Amino acid sequence: MSTEAPRRGRRPGSPDTRAAILTAARQSFAQQGYAATSVRGIAAAAGVDSSLVHHYFGTKQDLFVASLELRVDPRVIAPTIIVEGKEHAGERLVRLLLSVWDDEEARLPLMALVRSVFEPEGMSLAPEAFGELVLGPVGEALELDEPERRMGLVGSQLVGIIVLRYVARLEPLASAPPETLVATYAPVIQGYLTGPLP
Amino acid sequence: MSTEAPRRGRRPGSPDTRAAILTAARQSFAQQGYAATSVRGIAAAAGVDSSLVHHYFGTKQDLFVASLELRVDPRVIAPTIIVEGKEHAGERLVRLLLSVWDDEEARLPLMALVRSVFEPEGMSLAPEAFGELVLGPVGEALELDEPERRMGLVGSQLVGIIVLRYVARLEPLASAPPETLVATYAPVIQGYLTGPLP
Structure with missing residues (x-):
């Protein structure tokens, strides 16, 4: 033995x-x-x-x-949003979102993650990933007042862009040039980040 | 015979x-x-x-x-948004969204529709339902310039609220009082409807 x-x-x-x-x-x-x-x-x-x-x-x-299994580590990307302070963070956040999602290779695993939001109760990592890896760190680094509330508003606009432009492919949003969308959405995101809250 | x-x-x-x-x-x-x-x-x-x-x-x-199989016919509801003209349409649109989605019975079939966006290619009615029954009629009735583009922007914010508040239930958005959300989102939606576009 x-x-x-x-x-x-x-x-x-x-x-x-x-x-x-x-x-x-x-x-x-x-x-x-x-x-x-x-x-x-x-x-x-x-x-x-x-x-x-x-x-x-x-x-x-x-x-x-x-x-x-993302191609892009959100923790590497998040700091690029905040490096120049919060005055133009809205614009950079929109530009970043579009550059990542317009890149097909980066989009695929993200799409799987977004899709998982709609899986049965408790089976989705997406809300926590979005909160833990993107909204949380960005909100904290920008030293926002009420970071969770503000980043939730930011998230609600960004998620809507993702769903309509990349998932549902609703026109004319799906084919709009990125720079037009940056110009359209940046002031809104900036308002959520640093504007007055009710 | x-x-x-x-x-x-x-x-x-x-x-x-x-x-x-x-x-x-x-x-x-x-x-x-x-x-x-x-x-x-x-x-x-x-x-x-x-x-x-x-x-x-x-x-x-x-x-x-x-x-x-909706409980609420969007064609009946859409006119209530436009009845008093476009000056306060943003506020009414947000209030309507929250009142329908905060009602559990109305929410269930809508949730199934939203979920279907993420089904395999070509199997979802949601984008067309949203465009054909809500965004289209409202944009037309409000006599917006560039109605499709403006209603796409409106849609991108409303869809994001739906996904984060009702599907992902991200806090503090999920528990925020409706009136706070109306005050927060109404100016943004109004801007998309009637503000300057880039």
Whole structure:
């Protein structure tokens, strides 16, 4: 008889391990939401040690971003909106949205994420991803008063552009030149960011 | 041998006939779109005469509204927005949206319609329903310049409110009092309706 305990489950180094962690992460984020999900729980579900999850993916937020399989990390992009302060943040936010969504390769995984909003209760990562990775950081970095409320208003306009221009492809919005849309929407977004609130 | 031709398909008076017409209508509107769908085609698909379709449902637009199974006929509601002219149409449009969507019974079929935007290509009635039954008539009745462009902008904000407040239930937007939202969004919608365009 060998004194070595039999190996159970997936070996840490196997290529399956990474995939198993991602699958467990996606399920947990989708079913329990971002806040209630723990790295420890994901590790348990994937049959590995927590330290291995951190080793492969970093923090819980890093793992969340990885689980979304986006081409564009919103955390890299968000700072470009705020680098020159909040005076022109509205314009830059609209321009950024259009540049990402007009790029077909970047659009595909985002489209899957947006579509997931309409999946059965509790199965969508989109609201939390949008709040946690885009609205939250931008609102915080711009040092807005009432950041959650203001970024919710911003989000409601941006999401509407996404749905009508890119998903429903309603004309003439779908074919409008980006610069026209920037000129149209930037003042509205800027108003939501820094204008008076009722 | 009888001289009478055998009856084929559904009898006009049977309760199935109405359902068969509605099913054929839904399929045709969803697959071919509103414009390309004809009452004649729907009648053929349902195995009945066109006159029977008109008898049961009226015009093609009436049939379209019936096929959506809404509790609220947008064509009845749209005129209430325009009855007092376009000066306060933005405010009335936001108030109407919130009153319909805050009513759970009215919301359910609308939610199904919105969800259908994200169904596979060509299977959604939502963009055409929204354009044909709400944006189009309101824009026309308000006698806007560039009605399609302006109503597209209006639509992009209203759809975003629907998605974040009612579908994703993003806070604090989801729990905001209607009157606060009216005060916040009415000036934006009014700007899209009657303000300068770039």
